[in-house]
Amino acid sequence: MQHTPNIVRRRAFTLLELLVVIGIVVLLAGLVLAVSSSVVRASEERATRNTLTVLDTALEEYERTLDRRVTYRSGAYTGYTADALTVAGVLQRYDIDTAPSAPPAGSGVTAWTGLAQPYASAITPAGLPAYSNLPFRRTAHLIWAMSQAPSSAAIMAQLPDAVFRGIRPPGTSAGYTGVRHCIDSWETPIIAIFPGREATPADAAAIVDKDGTVKSDSEWATVQQGGFRLSCKDRRVLWVSAGNDARLTDQVGANYQPSADNLNSYEP
Numbered sequence: 547m548q549h550t551p552n553i554v555r556r557r558a559f560t561l562l563e564l565l566v567v568i569g570i571v572v573l574l575a576g577l578v579l580a581v582s583s584s585v586v587r588a589s590e591e592r593a594t595r596n597t598l599t600v601l602d603t604a605l606e607e608y609e610r611t612l613d614r615r616v617t618y619r620s621g622a623y624t625g626y627t628a629d630a631l632t633v634a635g636v637l638q639r640y641d642i643d644t645a646p647s648a649p650p651a652g653s654g655v656t657a658w659t660g661l662a663q664p665y666a667s668a669i670t671p672a673g674l675p676a677y678s679n680l681p682f683r684r685t686a687h688l689i690w691a692m693s694q695a696p697s698s699a700a701i702m703a704q705l706p707d708a709v710f711r712g713i714r715p716p717g718t719s720a721g722y723t724g725v726r727h728c729i730d731s732w733e734t735p736i737i738a739i740f741p742g743r744e745a746t747p748a749d750a751a752a753i754v755d756k757d758g759t760v761k762s763d764s765e766w767a768t769v770q771q772g773g774f775r776l777s778c779k780d781r782r783v784l785w786v787s788a789g790n791d792a793r794l795t796d797q798v799g800a801n802y803q804p805s806a807d808n809l810n811s812y813e814p
Contacts, residue, residue: 597736599811602811617640625753642740711735712724
């Protein structure tokens with residue numbers, strides 16, 4: 547007697563089952579990508595905040611070597627006059643001048659390079675202010691000054707070399723100079739915002755900040771003049787990163803204000 551072998555018939559997946567499986571795979575892939583993006587973003591922010599902290603600590607050490615705060619000469623802007631070089635016959639000391647036309651003396655650089663985008667001469671799509679070459683140059687000047695003091699330079703040395711970028715003089719293709727700027731995780735230069743000079747009885751109350759300094763153009767000028775519409779605290783320089791969107795400022799109506807995702811060395 548011949549026996550017919552048992553044949554096991556396997557049921558194929560239905561179209562609905564395949565669609566469900568594909569949907570689950572797509573959902574899981576989306577979740578993985580979202581988590582990965584969030585992790586990368588958090589890592590980038592931590593790295594930039596660490597850079598801001600190191601710069602702030604190095605500046606504090608530099609000011610200890612000076613035995614005083616870094617001084618900044620504010621320029622003229624709407625409703626405000628430029629800080630005088632001489633007050634009551636006394637020549638004032640300004641570490642960072644209003645609009646440096648040349649790199650700091652002793653740096654070995656005779657002229658600033660022409661600044662390409664995003665540092666243009668008009669409001670840019672990236673939300674950087676017109677004439678941002680001024681805050682850029684002022685910041686590079688300060689970083690150079692800090693690097694000249696061994697104690698603050700040692701603190702800055704904690705940062706990886708990759709966060710520093712040299713500035714070339716115009717018409718030069720070889721060799722970066724000793725004047726540098728510092729970039730954040732998104733390749734945008736970090737900017738230093740300076741408090742104004744110490745207020746005097748002659749200054750109007752309207753232009754004096756809570757820390758007893760006059761509003762500087764670095765703080766409070768229009769964005770077209772390189773100002774950021776915020777106030778430093780406790781006479782401390784504020785270090786600012788443009789954050790993930792690379793926008794230092796956002797337009798609100800006809801005005802500009804600091805971008806919501808900016809990262810600061812302290813809360814202004």
